[in-house]
Amino acid sequence: MLCLKCEANSGWIKAVLKNIDEVIIDHAHCEKKAAGTGMSLLSSYPDKTELTLAMADLVEEEIGHFKSVVQILQSKNITLSKDKGDEYVKALLSYARTTEPNRLLDRLLIAGIVEARSCERLQLIASAVEDSELRKFYSELSNSEAGHYVAFIKLAKIYFDETIVRARLDELTEIEKSIVQSLPNLPAMHG
Numbered sequence: 001m002l003c004l005k006c007e008a009n010s011g012w013i014k015a016v017l018k019n020i021d022e023v024i025i026d027h028a029h030c031e032k033k034a035a036g037t038g039m040s041l042l043s044s045y046p047d048k049t050e051l052t053l054a055m056a057d058l059v060e061e062e063i064g065h066f067k068s069v070v071q072i073l074q075s076k077n078i079t080l081s082k083d084k085g086d087e088y089v090k091a092l093l094s095y096a097r098t099t100e101p102n103r104l105l106d107r108l109l110i111a112g113i114v115e116a117r118s119c120e121r122l123q124l125i126a127s128a129v130e131d132s133e134l135r136k137f138y139s140e141l142s143n144s145e146a147g148h149y150v151a152f153i154k155l156a157k158i159y160f161d162e163t164i165v166r167a168r169l170d171e172l173t174e175i176e177k178s179i180v181q182s183l184p185n186l187p188a189m190h191g
Contacts, residue, residue: 002116002149003169005177011185013124019187020129021078026188028069029083030118034148035062037111045104050158054151061148065141072137088190089114091179095172105160109169112152113176114190119145121189 016023035058042055073080092113096106122142126135156165183191 002119002146003113003153003173004116004120005173006180008120008124008180009183009185012121012183012191013128015185015187015191016125017128020131020134021076022187023125023189024069024072024076025078025081026084026191028066028073028080030086030189031062031066031069032083033086033089034115034118035059035066038062041107041111048159051155054155058148058151061144065144068137072134084188086188086190088117088179088183092172092176095175101160105156105165105168106172108152108156108159109165109172112149112156112169113172115145115148115152117176117180118189119143119149 038055038059042052042059045051070080092110096110097103119142122138122145126138126142129135129138153165153169156169185191
C-alpha cells in the first residue's frame with residue numbers, strides 16, 4: 001500500500017527506545033508541522049476545492065494529534081522544547097520543483113511520502129515500545145498516517161494525469177530511499 005522503497009535503518013528503533021521521551025517531543029513537532037503543511041496548501045491553492053476541503057480535515061486531525069502528544073508529554077512531566085528541525089523533510093523538499101503546476105504536484109507527493117514514512121515509523125515504535133498506552137497510541141496513529149498518505153496521492157490524481165503522478169512518485173521515492181539510507185539513526189521520528 002505504501003510507496004516506500006526501503007525500510008527504516010535497523011539502528012533507528014534502537015535509538016528511539018533508548019530516548020523515547022526525546023522522540024515523543026520530536027513527534028509533537030512533526031504533528032504541528034503536518035498541520036502547517038495542510039494550512040500552507042489550502043492557503044496556496046484556495047481555488048482547488050477538493051484540496052481545500054481535504055486540507056481542512058487534515059489540519060483539524062493533525063492538530064488533534066499534536067494535542068494528544070502534548071498531553072502524553074504532560075503526563076510524563078516533560079515540557080515541549082524548541083523544534084530542532086527535520087533534516088529528512090528538508091532534504092526531500094529540496095527536490096521539489098518551484099514552478100507551477102509542478103510545484104503543486106511535488107508538494108502533494110512529498111507530503112504523501114512523509115506521511116508514508118511516518119506511518120512506517122509509528123508502526124515500528126508501536127511494535128517495540130514497552131509502555132502499553134504508547135503502543136496503542138502509536139498503532140492508532142499509524143493508521144491515520146496511512147490515510148493521509150492515500151489522501152495526498154488521491155489529490156495528486158485529481159489535478160494531474162495518473163501516469164504523471166506515478167512517474168514523479170517513482171522519482172521522489174527513489175530520492176527518499178537514498179535520504180533514508182543516509183540518516184544517522186537519531187532519536188527522532190525521521191532521524
